[in-house]
Amino acid sequence: MSSAFIPLLLDSLASAALIFFAAVGLTLVFSVLKVLNVAHGSLYSIGGYLAASLSLFVASRGLNPYFSFVALLLSAALVAAVLGPLLEATLIRWVCGKSEAVQILATFGLFLILEDLQRIIFGVQSYYEDTPMRLMGTTTLGGVVYLNYQLVLIGVALAVIFGLRFLIRHTRLGRLMAAVVADREMAQSIGINTDRIFLLAFSLGVFLAALGGALSTPTSGIAPGLGADTMVLAFAVAAIGGLGQIEGAALASLIVGVARVTAVYVAPEFDAVAPYAAMLVVLLVRPYGLLGTMKIRKV
Amino acid sequence: MLGIVDLTVSIEGVRVLRNVGFELQDGKTTILIGRNGAGKTTTLRAIMGLVACDSGTIWLDGEHLEALPGYQRARLGIGYAPEDRRLIPDMSVEENMRLPMLALNLPKRETTDRLDEIYAMLPELHVMRARAAGSISGGQGKMVALGRALTVARKVLLLDEPFQGLAPALALEYARTLGQLRKHRPDLAILITESTPALLDRIADRTLQIERGEITDSSNHEVQTCISSSTVARETETIVSGSKSMRS
Numbered sequence: 001m002s003s004a005f006i007p008l009l010l011d012s013l014a015s016a017a018l019i020f021f022a023a024v025g026l027t028l029v030f031s032v033l034k035v036l037n038v039a040h041g042s043l044y045s046i047g048g049y050l051a052a053s054l055s056l057f058v059a060s061r062g063l064n065p066y067f068s069f070v071a072l073l074l075s076a077a078l079v080a081a082v083l084g085p086l087l088e089a090t091l092i093r094w095v096c097g098k099s100e101a102v103q104i105l106a107t108f109g110l111f112l113i114l115e116d117l118q119r120i121i122f123g124v125q126s127y128y129e130d131t132p133m134r135l136m137g138t139t140t141l142g143g144v145v146y147l148n149y150q151l152v153l154i155g156v157a158l159a160v161i162f163g164l165r166f167l168i169r170h171t172r173l174g175r176l177m178a179a180v181v182a183d184r185e186m187a188q189s190i191g192i193n194t195d196r197i198f199l200l201a202f203s204l205g206v207f208l209a210a211l212g213g214a215l216s217t218p219t220s221g222i223a224p225g226l227g228a229d230t231m232v233l234a235f236a237v238a239a240i241g242g243l244g245q246i247e248g249a250a251l252a253s254l255i256v257g258v259a260r261v262t263a264v265y266v267a268p269e270f271d272a273v274a275p276y277a278a279m280l281v282v283l284l285v286r287p288y289g290l291l292g293t294m295k296i297r298k299v
Numbered sequence: 300m301l302g303i304v305d306l307t308v309s310i311e312g313v314r315v316l317r318n319v320g321f322e323l324q325d326g327k328t329t330i331l332i333g334r335n336g337a338g339k340t341t342t343l344r345a346i347m348g349l350v351a352c353d354s355g356t357i358w359l360d361g362e363h364l365e366a367l368p369g370y371q372r373a374r375l376g377i378g379y380a381p382e383d384r385r386l387i388p389d390m391s392v393e394e395n396m397r398l399p400m401l402a403l404n405l406p407k408r409e410t411t412d413r414l415d416e417i418y419a420m421l422p423e424l425h426v427m428r429a430r431a432a433g434s435i436s437g438g439q440g441k442m443v444a445l446g447r448a449l450t451v452a453r454k455v456l457l458l459d460e461p462f463q464g465l466a467p468a469l470a471l472e473y474a475r476t477l478g479q480l481r482k483h484r485p486d487l488a489i490l491i492t493e494s495t496p497a498l499l500d501r502i503a504d505r506t507l508q509i510e511r512g513e514i515t516d517s518s519n520h521e522v523q524t525c526i527s528s529s530t531v532a533r534e535t536e537t538i539v540s541g542s543k544s545m546r547s
Contacts, residue, residue, distance in 0.1 A: 172401055179387060179398050186385040189347045190399035191373025191451060 007144055008265050014150035014219075016257025017157035021212025022230045023237035024160065024249045025205035031181050031244030032201035035095055038107040039087075040209055041231025042114035043079060047210025048222040049118060050075035052127035055217070059131055068131040072214040079210035084203025092202060093195075115227055126223035133218040153215055160208065161250050168246070177201055181244070236279045242292020251290055255282065300325055301346070301377075301455050301488055306355035308338075308345050315341045316512045318355070323455060323488040328481065330499050331492045333509035339492035340382060342509070343457045347372050347379050359454065373399055378452025380444040382459040388433025392424060392443050395432050399451045417446045420483050421476060438469035445476070456480075458491045462498055474498045 026040045054071035091110055095103045136148035168174035179187045180197045188194050213230070216222070237256050241248025256275040263274035270277075282290060301323040308316040316338045323329055333339050344350045346357055348369030357364040359375055372379070378399075386395050396417065400410045418425040424446045427435060432443060441461055448456055461477075462470045480487070481502065493499055496506065508516035 172404070175394075175398065175401055178390070179402075182387040182389075183385050185349055186381070186387075187402075188369045189349060189372065189379050189381070190447065191370050191402035192398075193368070193370045193402075195368075 004265075006142075007146075008261060010146060010150055010154075011264075012254075012258040012261040014153045014257075015261050016253040017153040018212050018216045019230075019233050019237055019256055020157050020250055020253035021160065021208050021215070022234040023241070023253055024164065024246055025208035025212075026234045027238045027241065027244055027246065027249045028164075028208070029202055029205035030238070032177055033092065033096055033198050034184075035092055035103050036100065036107070036243075037092065037110075037205075038104055038231065039111035039114055040205070041229070041234060042111050042118070042227040043083060043206050043209040044213035044216075044230045044234075045222065045227035046083070046114065046118060047076050047079050047213030048217045048226060049122045049127065049213075050079060050210075051214030052129045052217045052222050053122065055129040055131055056127070059129065065131050065135055068129070068135070072132060072218075073211075076207055076211035076214045080203050080207030084206040085199055087206070088199050088202040093198070096198070111227070111231070115224075118227070119224060124224050126221050127217065128221035130218045130221075147219070149218060153219075156211075156215065157250075157253075160211075161246070164246050173197075173200065233275055236275045238289075240279050240282045240289055242289025245289065245291040248289055248291035252282075301359045301490075302357070303342075303346070304356045304358075306342075306345060306357065307353040308341055308350055309353050310341070310350065314353075314512060316345065319509070319512070319514055320355075321507055321514060321517065323490055324504075325454070325486050325488050327504040328477075328489040328491065328502050329505045329507060330496060330503040331490060331507045331509055332494070332496050333492070334494060337509045338512040339494075339509055340459055341512075343379065343381075343459050343490070343492065346377065346457060370402070373451040374403055376451065376453035377455045377457065378448030378450070379457045380441070380448040380459065380461065382461075382463055384437070384440040384444040386432035386440055386443055386447075388431065390432055391429055392432055392435065393428040395443060396424070396428075396447045396450055399447060403451065413450050416483070417449050420449075420479055421446055438465050438473075441465060441469075441473065442476070445473075449480075452487065454486075454488060456487055456489045458489070460492050460494065462493060462495075470498055474502065477502050 022041065022044045025043075026037065029035060029037055029040070051072045054075050055068040058067045058071055059065070087110070091106060095106045098106075133147060133149040136152060139146045139148055166174075168178055176187070176192050177197055177200075179190070179192060180194055184194060187197075213222070213226070233256060237249055237252040239252075240255060241250070241252035255278050259274040259278040260271060263270045286292070302320075303322075304320050306316055306319040307314065319338070319342060321329070331339050331342065341350060345352055346364070348364065348367065348371070352365050355365070359377070362375070364372065364375070387398075390398075393414070396414065397410065400413060405413075418428075421442055423439070424442060427439060432440070435443065445458065445461065448458070461473060465473060477489075477491075478501070481489075491499060491503075496503070504519070506516075506518050507514055
């Protein structure tokens with residue numbers, strides 16, 4: 001029993017970790033900027049493509065294979081540093097404060113542009129570069145073989161959860177972000193440069209998405225369409241967790257991860273539907289998500 | 300000194316302020332009186348850069364404000380307490396008051412000094428400093444909003460209808476606090492908006508009337524002595540208000 005259960009749990013957690021990176025960025029950007037960025041999944045896949053390309057470069061040059069770990073982190077940082085400010089200062093700032101329909105249409109347009117740019121730059125073939133995964137090796141425990149890389153994924157996801165909590169509760173930037181989330185206009189009148197907070201929060205969201213994409217390549221490779229798949233999953237997670245809730249996103253990632261992996265183990269044909277079935281059940285019981293609260297309109 | 304010249308503001312195509320102009324002198328308390336919808340709040344919001352101006356200028360000690368981004372006001376020493384308080388409910392009272400100083404990145408020492416100064420003026424804030432801002436009453440919230448505005452109000456303090464919705468006892472308490480504040484901060488220029496001036500007679504140095512977006516009347520209380528009742532005050536205003544120009 002345990003020999004089947006533990007791999008399932010580990011796979012679920014690793015899958016949840018990857019979904020979490022995408023979803024937490026989406027939900028962070030939504031809570032600070034009040035913009036639902038439909039192109040968020042593309043940032044995940046761009047992070048993946050860049051990480052795979054850099055890792056392949058490291059391998060082709062015969063550099064120390066441990067550089068491929070650096071390549072993963074570097075690619076996420078690079079995507080965040082370049083695309084974060086670039087997108088925020090242009091399209092995202094423009095849609096800020098506009099109606100949801102405009103936001104969704106404009107960022108969907110951005111999604112299409114980013115998807116085609118990826119096809120132009122990285123081609124349509126899939127990339128597979130598993131050096132980081134192989135370097136980590138495996139652990140055999142009770143007759144079951146684990147990928148150590150999966151444990152690392154889970155560890156990084158936990159570090160992101162606690163890191164974000166720490167950022168928001170105990171750092172200056174985090175407190176100012178919380179103030180902007182609570183009341184944008186008040187934040188401005190007490191001296192907070194809201195534009196700067198928007199830029200930093202958006203770039204942080206991009207970093208988390210790109211980090212998820214980068215970390216996913218060693219185990220699952222990358223191919224066109226990943227951006228769209230990720231986006232839909234991230235939406236499901238954000239909806240289950242309650243938009244704008246970091247702990248909610250973590251919990252919801254877990255639910256979606258477990259649903260997906262259980263489906264793969266038990267009934268593989270339902271693999272794609274399982275996350276939405278979970279979403280349906282949660283939203284039927286809690287329409288505003290697990291940790292979401294109903295927004296009362298002020299009169 | 301803060302000055303406004305020929306300020307015109309429209310909100311969604313409707314002209315809310317028309318050629319508004321006045322000056323706030325250092326060390327003086329000015330009351331802006333008008334009915335609901337007369338443009339009191341918009342005047343304060345325009346000073347804070349929260350609404351765009353069609354035309355006109357706003358300056359503070361010779362520096363033009365209208366071209367600066369809104370968040371710069373706090374840095375320049377303008378504190379603002381909005382009518383609806385706008386506290387962050389899940390932060391403590393003290394955290395709410397610390398936020399403006401955090402935004403300005405003040406040194407720790409300066410932050411504690413300013414908080415101590417405010418606690419000395421408003422001891423009730425010290426009592427409730429650890430409570431969540433969401434758990435205090437509306438009247439207490441007004442006090443916290445005043446405290447928060449004071450953390451950055453080095454030059455100008457803007458209070459939007461501070462007495463609105465206050466129970467009579469709290470309103471008296473608040474008026475007493477404003478008197479205290481004047482003693483502690485003799486140089487501060489204060490602008491208070493109100494729809495009923497009754498409680499403010501004793502602390503007002505100057506009264507402005509605003510009607511349908513225009514300043515219709517201004518009076519200097521220094522020329523009057525011993526005004527005890529607000530009705531008398533209002534009658535006096537009409538007599539005194541010969542000069543409509545506020546740029547003296």
